[in-house]
Amino acid sequence: MEFFPSSLDNLIDCFARLPGIGRKTAQRLAFFVLRLPKEEAAAFANAILEARESVRYCNICQNLTDGDICSVCASRKRDGSVICVVADPKDVAAIERARDFNGLYHVLHGVISPMNRVGPDDIKVKELLARVNRGGIAEVIMATNPDTEGEATAMYISRLLKPLGVKVTRLAYGIPVGSNLEYADEATLFRALEGRREM
Amino acid sequence: MEFFPSSLDNLIDCFARLPGIGRKTAQRLAFFVLRLPKEEAAAFANAILEARESVRYCNICQNLTDGDICSVCASRKRDGSVICVVADPKDVAAIERARDFNGLYHVLHGVISPMNRVGPDDIKVKELLARVNRGGIAEVIMATNPDTEGEATAMYISRLLKPLGVKVTRLAYGIPVGSNLEYADEATLFRALEGRREM
Numbered sequence: 220m221e222f223f224p225s226s227l228d229n230l231i232d233c234f235a236r237l238p239g240i241g242r243k244t245a246q247r248l249a250f251f252v253l254r255l256p257k258e259e260a261a262a263f264a265n266a267i268l269e270a271r272e273s274v275r276y277c278n279i280c281q282n283l284t285d286g287d288i289c290s291v292c293a294s295r296k297r298d299g300s301v302i303c304v305v306a307d308p309k310d311v312a313a314i315e316r317a318r319d320f321n322g323l324y325h326v327l328h329g330v331i332s333p334m335n336r337v338g339p340d341d342i343k344v345k346e347l348l349a350r351v352n353r354g355g356i357a358e359v360i361m362a363t364n365p366d367t368e369g370e371a372t373a374m375y376i377s378r379l380l381k382p383l384g385v386k387v388t389r390l391a392y393g394i395p396v397g398s399n400l401e402y403a404d405e406a407t408l409f410r411a412l413e414g415r416r417e418m
Numbered sequence: 419m420e421f422f423p424s425s426l427d428n429l430i431d432c433f434a435r436l437p438g439i440g441r442k443t444a445q446r447l448a449f450f451v452l453r454l455p456k457e458e459a460a461a462f463a464n465a466i467l468e469a470r471e472s473v474r475y476c477n478i479c480q481n482l483t484d485g486d487i488c489s490v491c492a493s494r495k496r497d498g499s500v501i502c503v504v505a506d507p508k509d510v511a512a513i514e515r516a517r518d519f520n521g522l523y524h525v526l527h528g529v530i531s532p533m534n535r536v537g538p539d540d541i542k543v544k545e546l547l548a549r550v551n552r553g554g555i556a557e558v559i560m561a562t563n564p565d566t567e568g569e570a571t572a573m574y575i576s577r578l579l580k581p582l583g584v585k586v587t588r589l590a591y592g593i594p595v596g597s598n599l600e601y602a603d604e605a606t607l608f609r610a611l612e613g614r615r616e617m
Contacts, residue, residue: 222511224484230469233462237447246508248436252466253473253482260470263432264463267451270429271459274452283452285423309445312421 227253279350281326281343283308291315291324298322300357304347304376306330306364314362322360325350330363330372344376351383358386365392426452478549480525480542482507490514490523497521499556503546503575505529505563513561521559524549529562529571543575550582557585564591 223231227249234245252260276282277289280302284290291297291311301322305311311324329342351359359380363369377387392410394403403411422430426448433444451459475481476488479501483489490496490510500521504510510523528541550558558579562568576586591609593602602610 222514223507224473224482224488226465226469226472226484227482230465233465238450239443239446244438247438249469250508251437253469255470257470260466264466266425266429266432267459267463267466270425270448270452271454271456273425274423283423283426285425289423308422309449315421 276326276328276343280324281328281346282311282324283326296321300355301360302347302350302356302358303360303362304373305362306342306369306372310362322358325359327363327372330368331375332368339375342372344379347376348379348383351380351385356385358388361387361389365390475525475527479523480527480545481510481523482525495520499554500559501546501549501555501557502559502561503572504561505541505568505571509561521557524558526562526571529567530574531567538574541571543578546575547578547582550579550584555584557587560586560588564589 230249230252231242231245234240234248235242237245240248252263255263273285274283275285277284277292278287279292280289282289282291298321302325303314303320303322304325304327305314306327306329308326308328311326314320314324325343325347327342327344327347329337331337331339331342347359350356359377361373361377363373373389377389380387391414392407393414394400394407394411400408429448429451430441430444433439433447434441436444439447451462454462472484473482474484476483476491477486478491479488481488481490497520501524502513502519502521503524503526504513505526505528507525507527510525513519513523524542524546526541526543526546528536530536530538530541546558549555558576560572560576562572572588576588579586590613591606592613593599593606593610599607
């Protein structure tokens with residue numbers, strides 16, 4: 220692509236390096252940026268620097284934060300005796316959106332995955348153990364994804380936690396609200412029957 | 419989205435403002451940027467500033483350039499007596515890729531479109547007339563898109579140019595190379611028959 224000025228080519232390259240952005244889309248985005256008012260282009264550049272610079276892991280729960288401690292851990296309204304363990308900061312956002320959970324979180328930043336060479340030491344497991352060891356924790360809810368790796372990670376961590384005398388629970392399996400029985404897979408139906416409750 | 423640190427939210431907002439980028443994609447891109455090495459994030463931010471700052475219109479052909487004059491206009495190997503008129507810098511890139519045209523370009527930066535309130539004064543028509551008036555131009559090839567607005571723009575400009583004693587031509591219509599007659603639309607087939615040549 221030697222047909223555009225080099226600074227434009229360079230910007231197209233930057234966009235094209237983003238995940239899921241092809242060459243044509245990168246071109247479209249770069250042309251859009253060229254047409255932005257100067258202040259907006261500067262604000263965009265600054266947002267990149269700012270986020271990359273200031274976002275770090277919360278000292279307590281390892282979630283993303285601008286400061287030393289995230290807003291959930293800093294809140295006095297949350298129940299500090301319950302920890303919900305998730306794989307990713309996006310999962311925290313998903314659970315917060317449900318507005319039901321009032322405890323704290325622990326973000327693992329990944330799951331154990333031998334296929335991808337991710338072991339227990341590559342995710343924030345020892346930080347979780349240290350938190351529980353410090354005491355005051357009554358329950359740890361394992362909220363990793365219900366897939367093979369999420370399952371295995373939950374199993375692995377629960378085995379480490381149980382000897383510490385803490386209650387370890389797992390999110391319930393079952394049919395999703397608003398879904399259709401006809402399209403539910405067998406494993407889900409099996410778990411939904413198994414976990415049935417009296418009405 | 420109050421569940422992410424504000425600087426991350428801000429970056430997600432910036433990405434979400436780009437055309438064709440939804441909220442989920444913006445999140446994915448922002449998380450990718452967070453995980454970039456510091457130098458690469460800085461290079462990305464800089465590419466935005468640099469492109470927005472240094473890209474301007476070529477003094478001669480109005481194509482995008484980093485300097486005063488674009489590389490095509492600056493080249494001594496190009497035939498300065500032929501001007502190919504296109505609507506957009508991306509069209510210059512498309513024609514250059516064909517490696518066949520050796521003249522210069524003129525980029526209109528748009529087409530006349532009463533529906534979108536774009537008149538002849540909103541695109542680079544008078545710059546083209548001034549170039550032709552300066553003399554030394556033998557032919558002007560109208561290479562706007564073969565749609566209603568591109569057609570109308572080509573017609574309008576050709577009427578202004580003809581009194582100046584310059585030859586005005588239009589790109590040939592016909593069936594695209596490698597395509598299938600079965601799927602060609604009627605207007606294209608009509609033009610292809612009309613423009614048939616002896617073999």
